[in-house]
Amino acid sequence: MADKVLAGKVALVTGSGAGNGQGSALKLASMGAKVVVNDIRVERAEETAQLIRNAGGEAIVTAGDATNPDDVAAVVRKAEEACGQIDILVNNVGFFGAVKFVDQTYEEWKKDLSINLDAMFLYTKAVLPGMIERKSGKIINISSDAGKTGYPELVSYSAGKHGVVGFTRALAAEMAEHRINVNAVCPGYIETAMHRNFLEGWAKATSSTFEEIEKEALASIPLGSFGKPEYVGNVVGFLASPDADWMTGQALNISGGLETH
Template structure:
């Protein structure tokens, strides 16, 4: 049974990815900086007769990632799939933003994925296979007003994904990227507090006339995490209802 290490799996899209992969037979390492949220995700998976364990992991700290990876390897024996989902943003005009916000955005959204890949890819090389799915954002492909540094970080994730995919192909490790558009998540609700009316405006702009649901993104991630995607690597798959067609 394959083991999936999912960051930020305590809520939102990460939680839904965990539930979706558990439903497809994966053993789930639910990692999150919020231990109580992670425990709630584990309980939901176990209620569906899935297998999951919670692990504390602060992706902004390399030592925390290394500790979590050791604990997951000891518990499950391997890490077959890495889902880099942990993320955070604050919508505001760039010139009104502050360095502390920039640092937090970059540390969570970009450095977090660098930390997990640096730690877990060697384990996958030793195993002789593995899959990595990095969560980016369409803001990293086309830009987004009020999200300058977040867009920069997510653009970095996309470029990082392509380069690592090239380096890992010889080891039979697939590295791909899912790039969501606006999604109905707790983070988006938090963002909406800064920018009232954004949800309505985006819904009107999306051809399917709705925000993405966590399930929409989780299903795309699940595809890239399974053998069905064995010949796909270095790709960025937008899940955005047609808002941006790139």
């Protein structure tokens, strides 16, 4: 049991019914945390919870839209009632789709910023009072390589994910006196459903084929392959662990060498 360094801890992972959120939830559970799995689609959350239980871990399921303040309050209430407290929050929910800026509507812009920034704001506000009271907590925000570099056809996403890094740095400075660690993870090209949709949208936006775009994307990655959700989970697991107790305000890249700053 020596590797169960998160035994006794409770972790809430938003959007953990699939992709990077699921990779993070599975990793945290394997480290001994009780995981509050959350997704807008309850059947997905149940799937992740089942995977955790099958592996001998503990999970509870919550459904709710991370951009809806009432849903967020209800999810956190249910989690605290079931588990007592939330020690680790992973703000994973986000959205990226390729669109040329000149074609993007104001409605789309607001929707992108809402899922990439408002969801993080709402969940963080909801869990912080308990963390401040206990003088302990880990907040891990999923940004992107687009949170450090601006990419064409991804203006609103780059704006949102740079915002995630800025939020992380500023909140880390404010929360240090309460011994709450706030860090970000910046993945690049991880094979998930959203990744595939994005490549399809990018092909459409640039009048290319899916195969051409996939080849171009792969060629930009020094280590030569797309990543997997468990790679993101490994970094999240590290940041949630006591090994990262003296780290705050950082934004760690996991991108096969694509992003190096």
